């Protein structure tokens with residue numbers, strides 16, 4: 001063994017190739033099967049996709065680095081299930097490019113957040129968490145309600161997501177900008193939006209200001225949908241064969 | 242520096258800079274058209290390349306360097322890289338300490354988007370890992386590969402391309418977070434165009450490394466070079482696979498990663514853990530294996546241990562990423578594999594650490610007297626400690642407690658401050674007098690001061706985080722007699738406060754140490770050179786004893 005090495009370490013290309021081969025094995029064996037083994041991701045035919053407004057909110061969540069303090073992954077441990085709700089399933093983040101499971105819980109897990117608080121609570125909390133929770137160490141996000149949401153190019157975002165596997169239809173892509181505005185404008189015509197994304201779509205002014213669609217609208221719309229794209233986690237697991 | 246380049250190398254540099262400037266202009270125009278933050282990045286690229294262009298132009302008409310330059314090593318890029326690394330160190334650690342104070346006093350910041358916690362934190366991690374660590378790796382790798390090959394760099398242009406191009410990447414990454422441009426993947430936050438740029442830089446780096454090795458006059462490739470080579474090669478693989486993404490538009494910054502959900506999580510932590518392995522470990526082991534024996538004046542303890550350590554690390558690490566995903570929606574078989582390999586990983590890790598420490602046998606009096614060598618010795622100790630801790634935390638039942646808590650942060654910084662930063666400081670203190678041909682550092686006392694500040698800072702930081710992490714983990718799972726959870730999340734958050742203050746103080750000491758180091762290095766450089774080149778520190782003539 002050391003003899004072979006004595007020869008390899010005299011040839012730079014042989015050394016480089018050996019390093020590449022030795023280093024590739026682990027990743028290939030662990031990652032490739034995740035794409036091919038069927039029960040890696042549970043199936044849920046009724047799983048819905050993010051609306052353009054929710055997607056924009058998700059992008060703001062990433063931009064502001066909320067993931068650095070909040071996880072979105074309830075582990076299969078009893079105390080977590082009791083604290084946050086049913087443990088997370090793989091299917092729930094099937095359309096998450098990229099996933100936001102997180103690795104640090106400076107703040108609580110948000111995987112089951114949707115519906116837990118009112119929109120007003122979220123808006124006030126995001127503007128200044130210490131107005132609502134005096135001890136909180138979460139940052140203030142004042143500028144979100146002051147900045148108008150950029151909706152013009154959301155169709156491009158949907159198209160890119162379709163390219164990586166999210167089932168957005170042509171109609172969804174075409175109407176992305178309008179749908180984003182409509183979801184936060186309950187007085188407008190929202191029939192097209194509900195037709196495309198389903199009756200359960202939450203349509204209201206999330207930040208309480210009907211005049212404009214702000215980044216706050218988008219972020220709160222996203223927070224309110226967390227854990228609600230799929231019901232799979234709330235159902236008893238199917239019996240294994 | 243420019244005057245050391247030949248005229249054709251100067252022309253090459255200017256041509257490339259003009260091309261990059263045009264790319265910047267195009268990005269700015271495209272971004273402006275969509276009101277996309279890519280616009281700002283376009284201007285940064287443009288200004289950066291114009292500034293470097295002016296720098297080259299200023300000395301363009303200087304006479305060409307004499308042919309005698311080929312008889313000595315080419316160290317200008319290493320010198321520049323070390324200075325830049327120290328600047329990034331101060332920047333990254335300053336942001337780190339700011340972030341640390343924010344967790345204790347959340348309003349200690351401006352009311353502006355760029356200065357909020359979520360944008361500062363990646364600026365810290367990128368600043369220290371890629372800015373400080375990356376530049377130190379590039380600078381020392383140039384130094385080490387020339388010495389261990391007894392060969393001069395094959396040309397003078399590509400090392401500058403690597404160094405300057407790499408810093409442009411760092412600049413784009415960090416300014417991006419402030420502007421709100423991020424993929425949100427930890428340690429891989431920069432967006433698609435910055436990623437593509439890094440690939441170009443990295444390919445040039447690899448080719449440069451292989452070309453230098455091909456010119457070597459030593460038949461064997463020294464072990465430090467195996468590690469540097471593994472660092473370059475494997476980081477390339479990781480970077481490309483984990484950053485596969487589809488941009489929403491080529492005129493905008495946003496992209497969507499190719500993988501989603503559980504596959505994305507596994508790919509991300511395969512990347513994340515091996516960024517630790519091949520960026521924060523392999524490259525720095527390369528440093529350790531050259532500068533420690535050099536400084537101690539003793540050969541590496543065991544050739545066989547070097548071999549076992551190296552291949553064990555290269556093979557086992559790549560399996561271990563799934564220990565970041567215990568008890569999640571990742572299939573259990575992958576978690577089990579990750580745990581098993583993480584535990585086995587302790588063996589090569591400790592072999593590598595022991596090999597370094599045993600090298601010091603017979604030189605312990607030097608460790609006592611020489612703070613530079615003590616930096617390296619302490620780094621090897623922390624390397625052993627953090628790998629032991631890591632293997633322990635990778636056990637599923639332990640991870641159930643540690644995951645999501647500050648225990649992880651404590652482990653990270655035992656590795657990052659105790660191992661990565663200490664070995665870097667030690668190597669820099671060793672290499673600066675060699676590079677600038679000084680007898681020693683300006684002030685050995687200040688090296689001593691830096692050592693104790695760094696050690697105290699690390700210990701305070703790590704102990705604070707062990708305490709807060711384990712306390713919080715236990716509080717989350719405490720039940721009272723009636724079978725319900727005892728503590729609300731808020732209770733557990735409030736309990737962290739004293740530890741967060743302690744950590745911020747420890748970090749401040751560490752930062753002060755780095756500033757002392759900068760001053761010491763600066764004063765060393767400023768003093769006039771008094772030594773001729775050390776005897777033997779020259780490449781062998783080209784046609785002597787061919788390598789293979």
Ligand code: HEM
Nearest residue numbers: 334337338340341366369370653657658661662748751752
């Ligand atoms: C002055 C010294 C330093 C201070 C005060 C400091 C502070 C911090 C703080 C406050 C965090 C965020 C923790 C959290 O979110 O709870 C952090 C994260 C991090 N730091 Fe540092 N740091 C320092 C030095 C370093 C160095 C030298 C490195 C690497 C070479 C480093 C690498 C990291 C990494 C990788 C993370 C992310 C950890 C994770 O996500 O689990 N730090 N640091």
Ligand code: HEM
Nearest residue numbers: 103517521564565583586628631632634635644653656657
């Ligand atoms: C035998 C070697 C090692 C093993 C088995 C190991 C294992 C682990 C484990 C189990 C975690 C926690 C994952 C989680 O619960 O989220 C972790 C996190 C981490 N370790 Fe290590 N570790 C090792 C060495 C190191 C070294 C030498 C460093 C050097 C800097 C390091 C840096 C990190 C970082 C940065 C993280 C945080 C990742 C994140 O969550 O953002 N590790 N490691």
